[in-house]
Amino acid sequence: GAVVSQHPSWVICKSGTSVKIECRSLDFQATTMFWYRQFPKQSLMLMATSNEGSKATYEQGVEKDKFLINHASLTLSTLTVTSAHPEDSSFYICSARGGGREFQPQHFGDGTRLSIL
Amino acid sequence: GQNIDQPTEMTATEGAIVQINCTYQTSGFNGLFWYQQHAGEAPTFLSYNVLDGLEEKGRFSSFLSRSKGYSYLLLKELQMKDSASYLCVPLDSNYQLIWGAGTKLIIKP
Numbered sequence: 001g002a003v004v005s006q007h008p009s010w011v012i013c014k015s016g017t018s019v020k021i022e023c024r025s026l027d028f029q030a031t032t033m034f035w036y037r038q039f040p041k042q043s044l045m046l047m048a049t050s051n052e053g054s055k056a057t058y059e060q061g062v063e064k065d066k067f068l069i070n071h072a073s074l075t076l077s078t079l080t081v082t083s084a085h086p087e088d089s090s091f092y093i094c095s096a097r098g099g100g101r102e103f104q105p106q107h108f109g110d111g112t113r114l115s116i117l
Numbered sequence: 118g119q120n121i122d123q124p125t126e127m128t129a130t131e132g133a134i135v136q137i138n139c140t141y142q143t144s145g146f147n148g149l150f151w152y153q154q155h156a157g158e159a160p161t162f163l164s165y166n167v168l169d170g171l172e173e174k175g176r177f178s179s180f181l182s183r184s185k186g187y188s189y190l191l192l193k194e195l196q197m198k199d200s201a202s203y204l205c206v207p208l209d210s211n212y213q214l215i216w217g218a219g220t221k222l223i224i225k226p
Contacts, residue, residue, distance in 0.1 A: 002162075006159075025219065041218075042218065043204075043216045043217055043218045043219070045215045045216070046213075046214075047217070065189070091157075093159045093160075095159075103147055103148050103165070103167065103208060105150055105162040105165055105180060106162070106214065108159040108160050108161070108162075109159060110158065110159050110160065111159040113157075
């Protein structure tokens, strides 16, 4: 149980392109979803937290107009990196937590490796 | 401030036992997770402790002492596939996960 699917796994695109990443909870309802970014050999950095049907809460320093998050249903959240530039190249990982209890573990998708040329 | 202290790297032999220690300081505390992360992959949930004591799950066990701000992950019968980073992740008073860099565990034959 507790499977989270993230798509696509890899994206390589030109600078200025917008990229959409999907995160789905396959066998549970994810009341809360999280988006992280991880640079090589560094720890995960939380970008934003989203609850179904409401606006995402962004961490300090994360541009909400650049990283658009939509959590329209209990099983789907999307992250759109708008007008991506080479410095946005990173490993983006989503996670989902179900049951509404905040001490439930987060279950992670497989991540999306984004390379902007 | 919030802080997590784990060894940067550890090496162990296949078939042996290894203990990865973690001390933490957080604003409030609502439990502690251990995650495993293989290179280039997303983290995988291993365990959750909220009360003091030892939780055993197969080859992996996790221990917590809240008064000492201390936890450890014990891995038995090490296999080559256990080579990964192990992340000690406390949950603060706002139920935020506090991520550190983890411990890179290298298993040698």
